[in-house]
């Protein structure tokens with residue numbers, strides 16, 4: 533059985549990746565420091581013999597005993613609100629953390645895939661964004677801690693590939709949604725659905741003319757899996773090109789949830805990108821991949837998930853204590 537290490541395993545994407553690799557017949561080692569991850573996302577995997585979990589911050593030296601075939605580095609706060617709250621950890625996990633995991637990959641002769649982001653394009657002046665665009669990032673703005681750490685992550689990953697001949701893959705992930713997002717993580721989809729469920733107005737930042745393109749998580753995981761199995765080492769965009777303004781998105785959520793609440797407008801956060809849409813030509817040509825789930829389908833499933841959460845979860849701020857499952 534092949535063995536894969538997934539960092540950020542208790543997070544939204546990490547936990548879906550753990551599921552996928554278990555389904556594919558791998559032994560999965562999950563790692564997370566549970567700052568933004570939620571151990572409940574992994575609860576169903578704890579009884580499995582093929583699954584292990586370590587509570588560890590990968591910004592510190594990472595030790596895993598035994599062989600590893602693949603490493604997927606998905607540990608990082610991923611919401612603007614989170615990386616504003618914990619800016620230093622955000623910088624460290626994609627810089628020091630990536631360095632540690634590249635070292636581990638080298639020691640184990642494992643292939644590593646790192647989670648990069650559409651944020652490397654910053655507030656893009658080229659639209660849609662293709663991989664050869666270098667981006668428009670403010671290094672000292674509030675989002676700089678995430679954007680620049682991810683840009684450094686790409687640079688050090690390519691350096692290990694070129695200098696040490698390490699097998700690498702770099703996925704540039706665009707806005708993704710689905711079950712297991714945190715209702716209170718501040719991102720637009722859980723924010724709007726949470727507001728609708730709690731009977732609050734939906735908060736649109738700015739005039740809502742900024743655009744995003746939302747990819748359903750199952751499509752994203754398929755793209756990541758195919759990229760890992762390919763021998764392509766350069767960055768590849770994975771996202772859904774179906775672009776929408778945030779105001780139209782709020783109207784879609786109002787329709788979906790049937791809420792009687794209205795839209796209220798708030799200040800646009802500093803450096804909020806005005807437009808974002810992936811050019812997925814590369815993914816189509818290299819991986820034969822494109823998204824399959826429409827926003828209407830994906831939003832329906834995601835809304836059902838959020839509705840199924842308890843009243844307590846709807847208002848809760850802290851994670852449950854699952855410490856008995858965690859190996860120190």
Ligand code: UDP
Nearest residue numbers: 612718719720721723735736737742778804
């Ligand atoms: N946004 C909004 N209302 C909210 C949360 C976010 O209008 O309650 C906007 C935000 O300003 C941005 C877009 O929705 O233009 C997507 O924000 P998100 O934090 O989900 O991710 P980003 O793509 O900015 O990293």
